[in-house]
Structure formats: C-alpha cells, structure tokens
Amino acid sequence: MSSSNVHRLRSLDELLRNRFAGAFAEPTPPDWQAVRSRAAELAGRPSRRRWHVGVLAAATAAVVTVAATAAIGGPPRGVVGVIDFFKSKPAARHARTAFSRMNVLAPSRSAFGDTAQARQIYVFHLANGDHTLSVAPVDSGSFCWTLSDFSNGCQTILSSHGPYKAGEVAPVKIGLIYTDIPTPTMQQAPVQIGGNIRVASATSLQVQFEDGSTTTVPFIWVSRPIDAGFFLYELPRDRWAAGKRPIAVAAFGTNGQLLARVTFSVTSTLEESAGASR
Amino acid sequence: MGAAEAALEDVYRRRHQAFAKALASVTGSADLADEVVQESFARALAARTRYRGDAPLEAWVWRIAIRTALEFRRRRPEFGADEHLDPQLPEPEGDPELTAAIRRLPPRRRLVVLLRYVADLSYADIARICGISEGTVAATLAQAREGLAEDLGYSPTTRLSTGSTK
DSSP: OOHHHHHHHHHHHHHHHHHHHTTSOOOOOOOHHHHHHHHHHHHTSOSSEEEEHHHHHHHHOSSOOOOOOOOOSSOOTTOSEEEOGGGSOBOOHHHHHHHHHHTOSOTTTOSSOOOTTOEEEEEEEETTEEEEEEEEEOTTSOEEEEETTTEEEEEOOOOOOOOOOTTOOOOOSEEEEEEEEEOTTOOEEEEEEEEEEOOTTOOEEEEEETTSOEEEOOOEEEOTTTOEEEEEEEOOGGGSSTTSSEEEEEEEOTTSOEEEEEEOOOOSSHHHHHHHHO | OOHHHHHHHHHHHHHHHHHHHHHHHHHSOHHHHHHHHHHHHHHHHHTGGGOOSSSOHHHHHHHHHHHHHHHHHHTOGGGTTOOSOOOOOSOGGGOHHHHHHHHTSOHHHHHHHHHHHTSOOOHHHHHHHHTSOHHHHHHHHHHHHHHHHHHTTOOHHHHHHHOTTO
C-alpha cells in the first residue's frame, strides 16, 4: 500500500470515528454493584445472604401478630417524614430498569413496560453509604420498590380480613428483608434490616433483640397510591454477637398497642438459617 | 473479590461507554442498551469460571453482550420477532445521512463497522467476536469504508480541500 493510500485510510478512519462518536447519546454511568447483584441473582445465590422473611412469615401467619386495622385516612403520626408520591421526582434510570426487570407496570405489554410512574422517594443515609428508595405502583394495587445497594422487591396486597381458612395467606403487615454476613464466629448476624410496613395506624417501629432490649427505628411514609412506610436500619457491630442479635421487628400504635410483629429465624449457622427460611 | 471478578470489573469500568453505544445500535434503544450492558456483564460474572482464557476477556464479554442484545431485542414488540442481526443507529434523526449510509450496508458489515468505529475494537477482537478471520474483517471494513466514504461525500478531493483530516 502506498503512503498516500495509508494516509487516506487513516484519514477516513478518523473521519468515520468522529462521525459515529456524534451519533450516540452518552450512556448512564457504570454501576458495578448493580452488575454484581444481578450476577448473584443469575447464579441463584445472593452475594450477601438475604432472606425474605416477611412473605414467609405472612404465609405461615404464625409469626405475625395481626391486629384488625382499617385503612385510616392520612399518614400515621410519629414517622420521620411523609412523602407525597405524586410530588416526588421520577425514579433514576437504573431504578426504572430494575422495575422493568420486575415487569411491574405493564406486564401485559412486554417485559419492558412503561416505568414512567416510578418515583424516587427518599435517601437513607447509613454508615456504609447512601441507599436510595424508589417505588412504583402496580396495576393490582400493590407496589414494587428498590433500595439501592440493598435489595428490591414487590409487595402484594392480599385480603386484610381474618380469620384465615386453611391455605389462605394472611396480609403482609411488615415486609422484612435483611442482609447478613458471616461473623468471625461464623454465626448468622443480620447487619442491615429494611422493608416496608403496611399498617397505616402504626406510629412507631421497633427492633427487638435477643437480650430483651429494643431500639426504635425511624421510617418514612409514602402517600397513595403506595400507602406504605419504608425503613432501613444498620445494626451496630455489638448487635452481631450471639445473645444480642435482633429477633423481631414490631409496629405499635398511638397507645403503644402491638399492631404487627415479624420475627427473624436467628440460628447458629448460616446453613440452618437457610433451611429454616425456605 | 477474586482475580476474575476484578478483571471483569476493570473491563466494565474502562469500556462501559463503548459497550453501551455499540449495543444501542443492536437494540435500537440507548435505555435498553444500558440494561443489556449490565445484564451481559452480570452473565459474564456469573459464568466467569467458564472463561478459558484462550481469547481476551473483553472479546469473550462482547460475544455474550451481542447474544444478550439480540435476545433483549426480540422481547421488544416494536421490533417484532426478528431474530436477525440488523444493527442501526439508535437515534437516526440525529444524523440522517450517516443513518442512510449505514442502512445501505449489509447487516454483518454494519456490525463490523460499529464494532470498529463505535466500540473501537481491534481487527483481532472483531474477528473473535464475529467468528471470522482477521483478513475477512479487514476486507469487510475496506468495502464498508469505501461505501460509507462515497455516501458521506468523503472523497479524496473533499478531504484535501477541507484539510480536516491532515
């Protein structure tokens, strides 16, 4: 190839490269944590152990104490804040993508439905970083949510009236998810607890520990059409040790009455816990 | 974090834009391309033990990414059930002249062009990704380049007169 042809080729290469560069929008920033979470889902095991306790608890109806609570207009008192869903800004693209994957808004249309209704609600500031809560209503009247770098899921609305016949599923009053890590003693220890609460009359939320102590956990309330509270709590290290670990999350009303309670299955080994959670 | 994961993360962080832009031309949507990039790297991460190391890691991910893009594209009702690779510019109105020139190329040649000029891949990597020889890549690109140059008015005279390529 002559030098003029080489020059021409390089020039043409450069021209085309520049032309193509201007034809594409800038993509969203990379998010390796989201890749890892998705890889863990694909592999069928979470990168950090994560048990969806709330649904199981509701299904058995054995560990949830359900009080008859009628839907009350307006937000419960004592919460950290009340977020107007419709005044919240649209969810970020990565959250909308997550909702698309959950197929929440237009399941009949495609796997990638319209996620325009998804809203960014709140940012929980924890020691390990910020966690952004986004929610999206679902046609069925329920909702799905994402908490960045924590978890995501959907909460189904079920019948709110008991007693329940055999095989029926009780409503989920507290949807609970926690992450745990193997501690130096290889005992299961929840390190983050999060989830949602569907009891409109709840005014406080409490984590209860093995040693009998309790701590109040703040939560925010999201207005209709979500109509639920959300919380995320990071446990201090001294709560990782056996005998001091959390055993339950409970919601209380204005007069201190117990409205709902869901327990952890804290066992001595991770394997035992996995068996108990299934 | 293991060495394989660290290597994948490195590719992801360095080459995220190239993947997203090139895959947008396969999926037809920048939003969907973001999703495909994430899914592709997640699949690569989940299957990293199957990477044998007989080709560069990035080329291995590209193969996964293109398969994933086609799979995701098929799920889009607006694209129908077309299973053929038919890369296009995701926002044709942005550069109609380039769009038209690209459309005149056969689909496989379009992919090679996009992998070269959008993803900035070497001939060797393109060859591995497309399952063809480097010679075929070179020949394909040469043909595509001539066609594009003609359609876009990049004649030798034009380049010399504008001086933009010196």
